[in-house]
Amino acid sequence: MQHPKSESDIASLAASSPSRSPKRAMYYVQSPSRDSHDGDKSSMHATPNFASPVESPYHPSSGRHSRNSSGSRFSGIFRSSSGRKVAGKRNDKGWPECNVIVEEGQYDEFGDEKAYTRRCQALMAVCGFFLLFTVFCLIIWGAGRPFKPEVAVRSLTVNNMYIGSGSDFSGVQTRMLTVNSSLKISVYNPATFYGIHVSATPVNLVYSDVVVATGQLRKYYQHRKSQKIVLVHIEGAKVPLYGAGESLVTTNNAVKVPLTLEFQITSRGDVVGKLVRTKHRKRVSCPLGPEYGEFTKAATADDEIQFVETSSTEVAEVLYPVGKLDKPFFGLVKSEPEKYTSLDGNLTSDRILHFLENNKFPLVTVMTELNSAKVFSSTNKRQVYVFAEADDLKKLTESLQEVAKKFKSEILLVAVDIQEENLAKPFLTLFGLEDSEETVVVAFDYKYNSKYLLESDPTSRNIEGFCSGLVKGTLSPYYKSQPIPDNKNASILTVVGKTFDDLVLNSPKNILLEVHTPWCITCEATSKKVEKLAKHFNGLEDLVFARIDASTNEHPKLQVEDYPTLLFYPATKSDPIKLPTKSGVKDLASLINKKLKSQDRSANDEL
Structure with a gap:
């Protein structure tokens, strides 16, 4: 049997159920009271047991709820209209009166929080990706920066150069210069993982601040770790020199023109497409002329000193801030008290090398x-x-x-x-x-x-x-000499540097001189032979035996290459005769007898 609904039931249904919607199953939750004003320690009321959910005090809830979620989502106390706690008051159906059940939150908040969290995560992911990509690009860019291309001027070939007289477009008479030349430039790309795009400003030949010829390097792409030699044609036709041409001197239809090659070369490397690029510029200013050729020749010959060339007066004054720098100028910079030294006069490779050799050392x-x-x-x-x-x-x-x-x-x-x-x-x-x-x-x-x-x-x-x-050249050369010894009653005289002239060169007698050194291995055997010879020829007035230690005594007329050495000086003091040291005593005695010119008696062949 159906019971009529009270006004409160109707209000509750109207507030929680949308109109014109199918009837849903309703669940009713009664929470224990959280506060008590009458001091009762027990604030919990048992939930009445009803036979049907329809007959219980209801609070509509759509969806399914577990016990935990129900208990956590709804909490409240049964209060009377007067605000005082009524223990046993019931309505006309016997239900405990409950005016309000207070809810702690709304379900919609959970959906909003999830959506907000997802948006934050997506934003953080995007930011993290861009941050990592930026760091990656910076690393690649930094790794590519040190790889600067190496540019070198290989050669400049002048096919034709002519200097004549003429007039410019306004009719001013002046000397005219025509140049036709070709330039070889070497470009090396040291980068290991990217190529470079090479371009350059106009390549100019300059004489006394006047551009007399120009050319253009075609832009090209160069692969990684590669070297390429490019050719640039430089031409100038009837270029007026004005006042600069007055200093040129023509000899035998030839003229020396000190030219300067000037241009700037640019390289661009696409490291990560067009997002990350490295760009390097190198300005080339290369003087051309006879002095520069001598300079490069000297630089090639000397691999010890660092050679630097510049055509900029400002740079030269920084490197060499002393004195006036006239072109061409050559100076030496040292890390010594006298730091700066310059070379005056003509610059030739021989003069440059001689200057460096004499000045590269400290004072x-x-x-x-x-x-x-x-x-x-x-x-x-x-x-x-x-x-x-x-x-x-x-x-x-x-x-x-x-x-x-x-x-x-x-x-x-x-x-x-x-x-x-x-x-x-x-x-x-x-x-x-x-x-x-x-x-x-x-x-x-x-x-x-x-x-x-x-x-x-x-x-x-x-x-x-x-x-x-x-x-x-006024110094007297020094020769080593031991102290003068006492040769009294000596069968073999000891000669030193100071007595070499008196005892050997100026002596009226024949001299047999033994030259030895302390470290000579065979000198001792030769000395014994000389002692036997001196004993054998003892008594001859015109024959003297002598010896000298070449390690401690020197004389300009005593030039010996090996030791021991036996030298026979005739009484006439002509060039000494070298005797064989490996010969036996008898053979040596025979040779000496043959060399003696003034001999009263013949030497006995027996020893």
């Missing part, structure tokens, strides 16, 4: 293990060496630099720490001073294969005079 070169090879290989024929302890060298540095300035390009002045045996001892041994601990000044003139020793105190004034004598 005073401190010899080390690293630069010793460069010092030894220097082509400077005159070299002065100062051997002293490190502290003494520091005290002499300033005075040595003043001396070096006066003999610049004429003498190579070298300072050596005497405690460095590997560097100092080989030099000092040549003078017999290997054990010296005092300051020693020596010099070499390799042009005459001579050496010199400063025997006075090594003061600044004496060193300057020593260098001056070396340049003028």
Whole structure:
């Protein structure tokens, strides 16, 4: 049996159910009370048990709900119209009275939140993609930047050049220049993963700020890791020179025109299509003329010094800020107290190389293990060496630099720490001073294969005079010599450097001289032969036996290549006769007898 609905039921249905819609199943939820004003500890009311959902107090809810969702979605308390809690009050159907069930939220909010989240995720994905792509492009761009194309001018061939007289378009009389030439340019693309598009500004030949010929490089594409040589035709027909032509001198129908080649080459690499590109520009300014040819020839011959050329006065003044820079100009820049040195006069490759060889070293070169090879290989024929302890060298540095300035390009002045045996001892041994601990000044003139020793105190004034004598050639060569020995009652005389003239060259007798060294292996056997010969020829007035240690004694007239050596000096003192050292004593005695010219009695053949 159906029961009539109350007004509250009708209102509830009207509020929650749309009109003209099919009847849905209704679920009714009663939540426990959350607050109590009368102090009851139990705020929960049991849900009445009704036989049918239609007969229970209803709150419409479309859709399906679990118990958890129902309990969480709806909460409320049964209140009376007066706002006070009524425990047992029921309506006319016996239901507990419930005016309002308070809802905590709306279902539509969940749909809006999901849509908003999806939009945010999509936006973040798009932003992340663009960010990663941008970073990728930047990495590729940065990786491509260092690969700058290398541009080099290979050659300029002038097919025709003619200078004549004429007039310009306004009728002004002037010299006219006609040029027909071809230029070869080498372009190398070092990039490993992209090619380049190469283009250039007009290629101009300039004489005294006047463009006398021009050409154009055709734009082309060059593959990665490749080199290409392109040809550019440069032409100029009857170009008026005006005042610039007055300085040209024609000799035998030939004229030297100092031209300058000027152009700018541009390369563009499409790293990632048109999105990421690298672009490089290189300006080429190449002077052409006889001086430049000599400059390049010298640069090719010297692989030790870095050569730099520029046609820009501003750049030249930065590199060489001292003095007036006239074209053509050649200067040397060093990291030394005297930093700038220039070459005056005509520029030829020989003069340039000679200038560099004489000026590339510091005023005073401190010899080390690293630069010793460069010092030894220097082509400077005159070299002065100062051997002293490190502290003494520091005290002499300033005075040595003043001396070096006066003999610049004429003498190579070298300072050596005497405690460095590997560097100092080989030099000092040549003078017999290997054990010296005092300051020693020596010099070499390799042009005459001579050496010199400063025997006075090594003061600044004496060193300057020593260098001056070396340049003028007034120094006396130095020869090593041991102290003069006592040869009284000696069967074999000991000759030293200082007594070589008196005992050998100026002696009226025949001299048999043995030349030996301490390190010679076979010298001892030869010495025994000489002793036997001296004993055999004992008593001959015109025959003297002598020996000299060539390691510690020198003389300009004593030139021996190997040791031991036996030299027979006749009484007439003609050139010495070399005797075989491998011969036996008898054979040597026979040879000596044959060489003796004044002999009162014949030597006994028996020994």
